[in-house]
Amino acid sequence: MASNQDLPIQLDTITDGVVMRPSGDIDLSKAPSFRTQIAEVFQEKHARVIIDLSEVPYMDSSGVATLVEGMQIASRSGSKFILSGLQERVRSIFEIARLDTVFTITRDLDSAERA
Amino acid sequence: MASNQDLPIQLDTITDGVVMRPSGDIDLSKAPSFRTQIAEVFQEKHARVIIDLSEVPYMDSSGVATLVEGMQIASRSGSKFILSGLQERVRSIFEIARLDTVFTITRDLDSAERA
Amino acid sequence: MTPSPDIQMRLKSQPKLLSSVRSMLVSLAERIGFGEIESGHVALAVDEALANIIRHGYDQREDESIELSAWVITEPSPGIRIMIEDEAPQVDPEVFKGRDLDDVQPGGLGVHIIREVMDTCHFERRESKGMRVIMEKMLQTSTSNDESTPNGHSIP
């Protein structure tokens, strides 16, 4: 079951950066893999990193913490870090953590590429 | 939780009978309610009773047993008894029980009304 | 020696709890790598075993206890082992043979279903009181179990 600790993430290149599209629940078992893959993406210096969460039905605080870290790396490296496509249940945890106004969150990918 | 033992079933009248459309899993907790409601429908003497299972994602042998009883009541009273709209997982249990050829099973409601 | 189970569940003998056990098992089986249909089959087998204990073993009494243990198997190949134990009066394990399906009847399907969807399945008396069933299903094997179950039906 070792390979099941990997979070599958699809990577797409856009004009000024990259879109990461993880799929599946992001909990304590997947957050480490999520963190590693975000760090890898930031080694490439993108002007814009979009995390498309439309395929993530569930996230707990370990996933949220990973995204806060991503946001902090982005602000240090001067990149835009944008979350998009949050399902209602996932949006709810950002609200509970009062992070819904701290992150740039867009409804869909289109808006994320223009934000 | 008493009311949660009731299986919600929508009833629709058709030319020569009735369509029963239960929704939700049918297991040991819901089979008694399913049996009662099938028996009630048969008290009305319909030429055709269609069980539309399109809203049933799961059924175990207690649900299957209830349908076998329904088929037996139907054959005694000279009614047609037709299952329709089985989801793949539900169809699979009929195959395991080797009842997929014993019941009249149609793909959708349209075919069930003509079967 | 058997290692301790990865997940153990003790539940009251209430039909309304069956859906929670199924959900747990579907999720566990998917996590092990079983596909959607096969994960559903694992849950189905357990549901049938629990329903039989509630109906036959405990005569529908809802305040009795059932214990389920699940092991995630990794060697020699991935799979799941499930043990279910009750405290009901002991019966001859021969009753779990399953009946001839050619005779269409409302009942008598549960044991057949368990044997069909799992690779192996073994009913026995527990040491003190109650019955025990142990079932296994391995990844990447066929669901047909003609030879591997002690009293296996031959499914065409």
Add this chain to the structure above:
Amino acid sequence: MTPSPDIQMRLKSQPKLLSSVRSMLVSLAERIGFGEIESGHVALAVDEALANIIRHGYDQREDESIELSAWVITEPSPGIRIMIEDEAPQVDPEVFKGRDLDDVQPGGLGVHIIREVMDTCHFERRESKGMRVIMEKMLQTSTSNDESTPNGHSIP
């Protein structure tokens, strides 16, 4: 005297088992009558508590044991009570206060989330060893818990 739990689960301290526990709880909560979002919140609270035990209590060791007990509450109104017990070193229950959220940081969210989504939540030392958390959520009450939690945050 507390009646015996309707469902009890004992699991190894493995992150990969969390999804099975969540599935079980979503199903149980829905069965009790909670809506989709609220059932998800019950599972989220438990997930956070288990993740904290694995990370802080057991320091990520995967061979330790965690016990979860769930009661279906019917009187005076429907709801769910969940108790989670570990065998980790005991800590001052004050650490479960949760931090000030105005300071944006990657960590420190779990306890806050539990207190926010459940009606009540109480951390304590167990009699012999380990910690215990007991949480409750009732149907048809708001998820805001300004007054009902011992160390409750005031959520605007």
